[in-house]
Amino acid sequence: MSDFYLMGGWGMYPTTLFGALLVAAGIAYALLPERRFVPLLVSMGVVVFGSGVLGTVTGFINTFRHVQQLPEAQQRAITLLGVSESLNNLVLAFIFIVLATLIASVGALRLGLRSKPGHSEHRGEPSALV
Amino acid sequence: MGSTMRTFFAEGGLGMYPTFAFGLLLVAVAIAYAWRPARRLLALYSVLGVVELACGVLGLTLGIVTTFLYAAKLPPESQYSVSLLGVAESLHNLVLSLAMLVLATIVLAGGILRAALRPGADRS
Numbered sequence: 001m002s003d004f005y006l007m008g009g010w011g012m013y014p015t016t017l018f019g020a021l022l023v024a025a026g027i028a029y030a031l032l033p034e035r036r037f038v039p040l041l042v043s044m045g046v047v048v049f050g051s052g053v054l055g056t057v058t059g060f061i062n063t064f065r066h067v068q069q070l071p072e073a074q075q076r077a078i079t080l081l082g083v084s085e086s087l088n089n090l091v092l093a094f095i096f097i098v099l100a101t102l103i104a105s106v107g108a109l110r111l112g113l114r115s116k117p118g119h120s121e122h123r124g125e126p127s128a129l130v
Numbered sequence: 131m132g133s134t135m136r137t138f139f140a141e142g143g144l145g146m147y148p149t150f151a152f153g154l155l156l157v158a159v160a161i162a163y164a165w166r167p168a169r170r171l172l173a174l175y176s177v178l179g180v181v182e183l184a185c186g187v188l189g190l191t192l193g194i195v196t197t198f199l200y201a202a203k204l205p206p207e208s209q210y211s212v213s214l215l216g217v218a219e220s221l222h223n224l225v226l227s228l229a230m231l232v233l234a235t236i237v238l239a240g241g242i243l244r245a246a247l248r249p250g251a252d253r254s
Contacts, residue, residue, distance in 0.1 A: 018236075036245070036246040037246055039172070039242045039246075040239060040242045040243055040246060043235050043238055043239040043242055044239055046179075046231070046235050047232055047235045047236055047239065050228050050231050050232040050235065051232055053224075053228055054225060054228040054229060054232060057221050057224050057225050057228065058225060060217075060218070060221055061218045061221050061222070061225070064214040064215060064217055064218035064221075065215070065218050067211065067214050068211050068214070068215055072207060072210075072211075075210060075211060075214075076210070079214065
């Protein structure tokens with residue numbers, strides 16, 4: 001796990017911080033499924049994804065710059081290694097997004113089950129749903 | 131710090147300037163939303179966010195095209211390393227757009243949280 005973090009570089013830390021906030025927002029939504037928390041989940045998801053891509057891209061830049069100083073025979077292998085290490089940022093971001101979405105889906109399920117009887121009550125009055 | 135920023139902008143090329151301008155606009159809209167949350171600002175934010183990201187990707191793509199056209203005229207032994215250097219510099223456009231997008235979305239999330247916790251918020 002520490003290797004996974006070290007290989008990813010500094011970008012892993014903000015991604016972890018924002019990812020933890022996203023999971024917290026997911027837990028809040030699962031416990032209190034209300035529509036007002038959905039934009040918060042979406043915006044935090046954008047932040048985590050953006051942070052992961054940002055860490056990946058800065059890793060690519062560092063790799064491509066470093067490769068210039070190496071002998072030609074090593075350049076391709078080191079490029080692949082640097083690209084794979086940089087992608088750890090994106091992996092971490094997706095782990096948090098998938099985890100938070102799974103947790104939030106519990107809230108969505110609870111909301112769905114709760115609103116089901118109300119929905120059937122309105123079945124005879126289409127104007128109430130518009 | 132100033133010269134690092136200047137180098138960062140210079141290496142990114144022309145695409146950095148529209149990306150920075152739209153990024154500032156995006157941050158301004160996010161601050162306006164955080165200050166006074168209104169739903170119409172969210173739509174504006176979404177559109178500007180797409181424009182910001184598209185600007186970054188456009189700058190990146192133009193940089194890669196320029197790099198590859200230049201690298202094709204070089205001797206084969208230096209083509210690979212020059213291509214990588216050009217791609218690295220072109221990626222500055224994407225870094226700038228993502229940095230502005232992340233910063234603005236953090237500010238926006240603060241506004242969204244404020245709006246959600248407001249007494250009159252929609253609790254459906």
